[in-house]
Amino acid sequence: MRVLQIIDSLEAGGAERMAVNYANALAKEIEFSGLVVTRKEGALLNQVNKDISYLYLNKTHTIDLKSIYKLRKFVIDNKVEVVHAHSTSFFTAFLLKLIYPSIKLIWHDHYGDSEFLSKRPLLSLRMVIPFFNGIIAVNQQLKIWAEQKIHLKNVIYLPNFPSEENAISEQTILQGIKGKRIVSLANLRVQKNHFLLLEVARKVKISHPEWTFHLVGKDFEDDYSKKIKTLILDYNLENNVFIYGSRQDIKNTLNQSTIGILTSQSEGLPVALLEYGLQKKAVVVTNVGEVPLLIQDGINGFIVNATESQLFYELLVKLLDNKTLRSDFGKALQKTINNNYSEVTVIKQYLDWLDNF
Template sequence: MRILFFAESLIGGGTERRLLELAGYLKNNRWDIKIVITDNIIHYDYAFQLKIPIIPMERKVLKKDPTIFFRFYRFCKRFRPHIIHTWGKMTTFYAIPASLLLNIPLVNSQVADATIKENLQGFNGFIWRINKRFASVNVANSQAGFNAYGLKSSQGRVIHNGIRSQRFENLTSKQMVKQKYGIQTPYAVVMVASFTEKKDYHAYLTLSREIYNIRKDISFVAAGHGPLYEAFRDKVSAKGPETFIFIGRTNDVEDIINCCDIGILLSHGEGMSNAILEYMALKKPVIATNAGGTKEIVKNGVNGYLIDNKNINGIVSLLIDLIENPNKREEMGEAGRKTINRFFTVEKMGAAFLDLYEIILENNNLN
């Protein structure tokens, strides 16, 4: 079977990671896969390791380039995929004419968050309504996102993210990773997230400063990049604390999480966070914002804590309690690993997509 993935790029984001994990699973199941991207940016080494053809279809003049409609149609006419699977707002929109004219089912995986105000208004809302109407099925990676976007069971399905266990094997020693990134304290917490408005690095910085006023033996690691990265780094450089460490864009995310003691994610609404799944896969207790799809992963008091970003004092208390109680960290970490093994493996995600593809193809043949 032939499948065509269509995404804006393969930058170091959660959606792109999910796309590649699924592509690897499908390749192992003997699917013929091609990936088309509208920005020739590839941050994941795994994209090259898969040896799946990646075809740049770059925008020539405008950011929303109308020529992509025709170029994508021509590509589909040559490749003749059985399914088009899109991974973003504009790529889904660009794929609609090819899907309709060539009678190719369209799977739309643009719902990867649960913050909808800006996504359902104005131009974004217009595009979403068109995409939802013409996609064969709309896939959300969390029940929270499914509900937030107003999807019905007849229009879509929830398929949670899944991760490969092989990513967390044969890691670099914790001591070497700490030396590499200048983590000099006995303890460290980490937040893996892009520097965008949706991630609450301001709360993370405030937390680090409150902790620094109490004790100096905990580093706060920030692993990620994005449009707000430079300004935020300058802000911390000017006022500290010295225990706040910027990693930037990295392919060492597994090693970095592994050398830390606690995983944190403060945000303004997630779909299904890959960072939280990675924390749990490496047996780290999680402290995360009680919003969006996070509560579908984190069970409060079992494998982590669900918190309110504004309650910094409460987060301080939870974090210090975890640092001072290694047995509790270990118990929560073990519970997190069990959560991953039971619900969030790439095999479980891949099987769910295969089931969905089979249903879509069967319905398409009947029609």
């Protein structure tokens, strides 16, 4: 089988990480695994394995004929059978289909605002998706939505899966005290609800002042980012909450951390949570998207509604005060990941699905 992944950028985000993860994982399983980036390269480029056939289109506008014909040549030269388009790259795949009709297309829906699907634009998807052979949804809500709203029958739910990063030179050094660091792997976006994190940090500063919070994720330098930084100053958290921006040495960063948290108000299946589990971190996370299927409250982590800042704080304190509980949660979450969300498990389901096309 010969499969090509398409993604619009290689900035550090969940969909982008999964495009790279699929390309890398498939290289070990099939004849050809490729990766095409349409608009913007980024930090994840150094996570692409050397044996992956890679192409950067440098697409400058929505209908860029030069880049589409460049993609067509790449597909033909490498005898690609299936193009796997992630997120918004579906439109590039659709344009390819118009000039190369024999190609099979699948769309990987990573839509993160699963709690707000009723507000999702439909027109462009309903026009384009009929040209696709199937859809992959990252959670059950998206699967149901695709079946009911897009009316495509061949829809499969495949969870995201974590992947060990390639060796990289960047070595992040976290501030704070060893053994007393709380990490949040989340780009600075409204969906990630860092304001809940800051409310919790204010309380932790009073009860456990030696513990610190470490925000790792892309900083878009927008109004949301500015408000976060303003609140850190207003709450006098300059020595308790640290922002690092996008980092690639996630394993190294997590090895310096003790607890992982997610404060999102909406999610699909967060890759960050899988990465926490892979590195045996105890977690407190919000009850959104596919998270409740992964976290069994009180068994492999704590889960709380996104509006309950006091309960979030109280559950976090339980972990701060109990090293044994942290260890037990971390081991249990890693076992859950290995049993149900491993690369091997997901890729097998994926290839079995493609075999039925």
